[in-house]
Amino acid sequence: MLDGLKERIFKAAKIHQSIGIIVPMNNYSDLSEAMFSYMLDDNADIWIYLMITKSYDTMMKRFNGLAEHKNIKFIDCISRAAGITRNDKGCVYIDSPVMLEKMIIEIMHIFHECKPDVSKYLILDSISALMIYNNPETVKEFFQHLINKSRAENMHSISIVLEEELNEYMNRIIFLNDKIIKVKESFI
Amino acid sequence: MKKKLPIVLYLVITYHVPTTQKKGNRRDMQETEVRSSGQVEKCTIGIEELDTQLNGGIPTGSTVLVVGSSGSGKTTLCMQYLINGAKKGERGVFFTITEPLFKLTKNIEGFKFYDKKLVETGMVNLIDLRIISERLGLDAEKYTVEDASALLDVLRDIAEELDVKRLVMDSITALCYRLQTREMIRDFIFKLGTSLAAMKCTTLLTSEVPPRTFKYSQYEIEEFISDGIIFLGDVERRGDLIRTLQIVKMRGTSHSRTKFAMNISTDRGIELLPLLKSE
Numbered sequence: 001m002l003d004g005l006k007e008r009i010f011k012a013a014k015i016h017q018s019i020g021i022i023v024p025m026n027n028y029s030d031l032s033e034a035m036f037s038y039m040l041d042d043n044a045d046i047w048i049y050l051m052i053t054k055s056y057d058t059m060m061k062r063f064n065g066l067a068e069h070k071n072i073k074f075i076d077c078i079s080r081a082a083g084i085t086r087n088d089k090g091c092v093y094i095d096s097p098v099m100l101e102k103m104i105i106e107i108m109h110i111f112h113e114c115k116p117d118v119s120k121y122l123i124l125d126s127i128s129a130l131m132i133y134n135n136p137e138t139v140k141e142f143f144q145h146l147i148n149k150s151r152a153e154n155m156h157s158i159s160i161v162l163e164e165e166l167n168e169y170m171n172r173i174i175f176l177n178d179k180i181i182k183v184k185e186s187f188i
Numbered sequence: 189m190k191k192k193l194p195i196v197l198y199l200v201i202t203y204h205v206p207t208t209q210k211k212g213n214r215r216d217m218q219e220t221e222v223r224s225s226g227q228v229e230k231c232t233i234g235i236e237e238l239d240t241q242l243n244g245g246i247p248t249g250s251t252v253l254v255v256g257s258s259g260s261g262k263t264t265l266c267m268q269y270l271i272n273g274a275k276k277g278e279r280g281v282f283f284t285i286t287e288p289l290f291k292l293t294k295n296i297e298g299f300k301f302y303d304k305k306l307v308e309t310g311m312v313n314l315i316d317l318r319i320i321s322e323r324l325g326l327d328a329e330k331y332t333v334e335d336a337s338a339l340l341d342v343l344r345d346i347a348e349e350l351d352v353k354r355l356v357m358d359s360i361t362a363l364c365y366r367l368q369t370r371e372m373i374r375d376f377i378f379k380l381g382t383s384l385a386a387m388k389c390t391t392l393l394t395s396e397v398p399p400r401t402f403k404y405s406q407y408e409i410e411e412f413i414s415d416g417i418i419f420l421g422d423v424e425r426r427g428d429l430i431r432t433l434q435i436v437k438m439r440g441t442s443h444s445r446t447k448f449a450m451n452i453s454t455d456r457g458i459e460l461l462p463l464l465k466s467e
Contacts, residue, residue: 098425101449101461109456133426137466145464 002034005183009158010038012179013121018147018157020177025164027183035123035158036063039072045119047072048110050103052129053160055079056091066090073110075103078129097133100142104149111155122150126160127173136169143173228440231354231390234272235265237448237460238433246416247440248353249385251377253360253410254392256420257399261431261452265420266356266392267296268457271303273354274311280354281313281346285362286396289316301457313350317363331366336376344383353389360393361406370409377413404436415439420450423463432463 009031012019023031039047040063049072051059056076060066067090074091081096092106111120124130124146130139143159150157161174163182174180230245239245246252256262270280284292292314296302306312320342321328326335347355357363364373377393384391393414395405404411404419411417416438422429431450435443448460 096426096428098428099430100464101430102451105451105459105461109459135466138425138464141464141466145462 002030002037005030005034006038008181009034012181013156013158014119016156016178017151018159018177019179019181020174021158021160021181021183022163022166022174023160023183025162027185028162031160031183032125036066040066040069043069043071045071045121046111046114048107048120048122049074050107050122050124051076052078052097052133053125055082055084056088056093057084057086060088075106075110077103081133097130100130100134100138104142104145107146108149108153111153120153120155122146122155122157124157124159126162127170128160128162128165131165131170140169140173143176147176229388230441231278232272233265233269234275235268235458235460238435238458241435241444241446241448241460242438243441243443245441246390246438248390249388250415250438250440251381251384251391251393251413252416252418252438253395253404253414254418254420255395255397255404255411257397257401257422260420260422261433261450261458262394262396262420263292263295263358264299264452265418265458266358266394267299268301269392270312270354270356271301271306274306275303277311278353279311279313279351280356281315281350281352282356282358283315283317283343284358285317286359289314298454299457300455310350313352315346317357327366329366330368331372332368333372336367336372340376340379340383343380347384347387347389352387355384355389355391356394357391358394359396360410361396364405364407364410370407373407373409374413377410381413381415411437423467425467430463433458433460 009019009021021031051074055078056074057079059074066072067088072090075094076091077094077097079086080093087093094102094106107122114120127139127143130142146157159174159177161170229248231248232239232245233242254262254265267282270282273280297304307314318328321339324338324342326339331339360377367373367376381391393410395410397403397406399422404417417436419434419436421432421434423432431452432447433450434447435445447463449463451459451461453459
């Protein structure tokens with residue numbers, strides 16, 4: 001059912017270094033499902049899921065067997081701030097979603113640990129959520145750093161923005177990507 | 189009457205100093221780095237990003253002030269510097285005045301970069317300076333000119349006897365507190381730095397300052413005698429504190445003055461990334 005969405009996103013992600021996805025709130029869970037479905041089927045590439053919208057625990061409960069996939073790594077930026085102190089092997093916990101530099105350090109560390117010949121993908125979920133915790137200018141600067149680092153490290157990035165929360169800042173950020181995909185009902 | 193201790197006694201009060209350690213048998217193990225830019229010998233800290241910002245490392249023989257408030261990462265940075273040096277064959281010594289050795293080792297044991305064998309084999313020597321002072325019969329609170337001179341001799345003797353290339357004093361603030369005048373502080377640091385530089389020993393002195401201050405030292409003398417200043421601070425972002433590192437001064441090398449966000453993890457020690465500027 002979500003094949004159309006999956007195909008559009010991952011075809012674009014393979015071709016372009018960075019893609020931005022603008023998704024209506026109603027379709028956020030479809031997008032999430034499409035992405036996880038793709039990642040779970042893909043054992044060849046390395047994936048990092050930067051979680052600012054939902055916690056690792058939530059994702060684990062929603063997608064069975066996620067923890068067994070060694071090629072998918074999670075960076076959870078919201079659990080610690082919410083007072084959740086669990087530790088999991090497949091997840092790096094960051095104390096607070098304002099620690100943007102630490103996010104980049106952890107992303108780069110995970111990718112540097114990988115074999116150089118594998119394709120590397122980063123999913124930033126989401127820029128809208130980052131904006132809740134940070135100054136918009138800081139998020140923009142963070143994103144610029146991230147895009148530049150991604151290019152330097154030959155890593156692909158997929159960043160999500162909620163359509164309803166698009167504002168002047170988010171527009172400026174999302175359009176830094178090489179390709180923008182607007183999720184529509186017709187894709188799904 | 190102050191006693192001058194034989195060197196063997198200094199060694200007894202160190203932590204895990206092996207009996208096989210003799211001066212002169214380890215020069216071959218040393219790795220000094222001569223950089224093409226002006227042929228300045230550099231001493232690498234072993235933290236990649238920091239060495240890059242220092243254009244290859246600290247000029248060998250320099251005395252560098254590592255400034256920061258409590259919890260800023262001064263001791264971790266210094267310990268990582270010593271351990272990384274020892275791993276490539278450069279012997280080091282860590283003089284502590286602020287905390288007992290058992291506490292220091294307990295804290296540092298949690299880091300993956302820490303290798304107990306380096307301490308056991310004497311590549312890294314941990315010495316409690318308070319015990320040395322006590323055995324020298326020095327006043328615990330205030331040092332006279334003679335006391336300071338005796339202590340200086342001991343420090344030089346230890347550095348020479350162990351043939352160390354890296355020395356850490358944690359903290360110079362606690363030591364300066366015992367020196368009674370600004371002149372004594374200036375004289376002590378100057379003489380210590382000069383003798384160690386002659387031994388090609390690169391020294392890190394930790395300097396304690398209150399949080400969020402633009403001071404590099406408690407007595408405002410230390411920074412003028414030092415060759416370099418590495419400032420560890422923090423910035424507040426929406427209530428959370430982010431550790432920062434900035435190289436303020438480093439004689440003998442070009443260096444960046446950018447402020448970095450500093451991450452300390454038990455797995456990887458200190459890591460740096462340029463601090464985001466927009467606030």
